[in-house]
Amino acid sequence: GENVEQHPSTLSVQEGDSAVIKCTYSDSASNYFPWYKQELGKRPQLIIDIRSNVGEKKDQRIAVTLNKTAKHFSLHITETQPEDSAVYFCAASYDFGNEKLTFGTGTRLTIIP
Amino acid sequence: EAQVTQNPRYLITVTGKKLTVTCSQNMNHEYMSWYRQDPGLGLRQIYYSMNVEVTDKGDVPEGYKVSRKEKRNFPLILESPSPNQTSLYFCASSLVGGYGYTFGSGTRLTVV
Numbered sequence: 001g002e003n004v005e006q007h008p009s010t011l012s013v014q015e016g017d018s019a020v021i022k023c024t025y026s027d028s029a030s031n032y033f034p035w036y037k038q039e040l041g042k043r044p045q046l047i048i049d050i051r052s053n054v055g056e057k058k059d060q061r062i063a064v065t066l067n068k069t070a071k072h073f074s075l076h077i078t079e080t081q082p083e084d085s086a087v088y089f090c091a092a093s094y095d096f097g098n099e100k101l102t103f104g105t106g107t108r109l110t111i112i113p
Numbered sequence: 114e115a116q117v118t119q120n121p122r123y124l125i126t127v128t129g130k131k132l133t134v135t136c137s138q139n140m141n142h143e144y145m146s147w148y149r150q151d152p153g154l155g156l157r158q159i160y161y162s163m164n165v166e167v168t169d170k171g172d173v174p175e176g177y178k179v180s181r182k183e184k185r186n187f188p189l190i191l192e193s194p195s196p197n198q199t200s201l202y203f204c205a206s207s208l209v210g211g212y213g214y215t216f217g218s219g220t221r222l223t224v225v
Binding site: 001006009032034036042043044045046049089091100101102103104105106 | 146148153154155156157158161169171172203212213214216217218219
């Protein structure tokens with residue numbers, strides 16, 4: 001089955017700087033890659049996603065890039081703010097519409113004021 | 114308000130005592146799923162359901178059962194809980210499988 005590895009497990013950045021979280025996946029058939037944000041004590045929430053026919057997607061300060069050849073995708077957060085502090089999870093799915101979504105192990109991002 | 118409701122939020126039980134965690138969604142979603150979250154392991158899928166009476170195993174199904182008799186409900190059943198099932202459990206639903214999951218608030222289960 002699919003295996004998703006996520007790095008780093010913890011990340012601290014100064015407020016205003018950029019943060020990058022990277023994930024690799026094992027199954028070349030995977031073609032849907034969402035990112036979830038989980039604030040302390042709360043539920044995970046979808047923040048951005050990308051499909052394999054797109055190399056990059058952007059939404060305000062967050063962006064996701066995908067390299068299908070290398071089987072890795074990354075989350076980029078620019079101009080970080082204190083409210084960006086959270087745990088971020090990447091995930092991969094064999095097919096858009098496939099219920100079997102495999103998550104990475106998470107990255108705890110801390111924004112230092 | 115569109116939501117996924119899990120109950121209870123917190124539960125402490127003893128080894129071997131059967132329990133059920135309920136999950137209900139009011140968005141008419143076809144797809145529902147259960148995940149457990151453990152430190153350092155992320156979110157691991159237990160079971161998922163594509164529609165009423167259609168369920169399948171995720172990555173860690175051992176020790177769990179599910180049923181989907183109605184579209185809105187997807188209970189998680191632990192027939193004989195053990196301490197290694199102590200975890201934070203999330204139910205999730207989506208209109209299209211895996212896409213745009215809405216998660217419930219979570220159930221923190223402790224088995225002693």
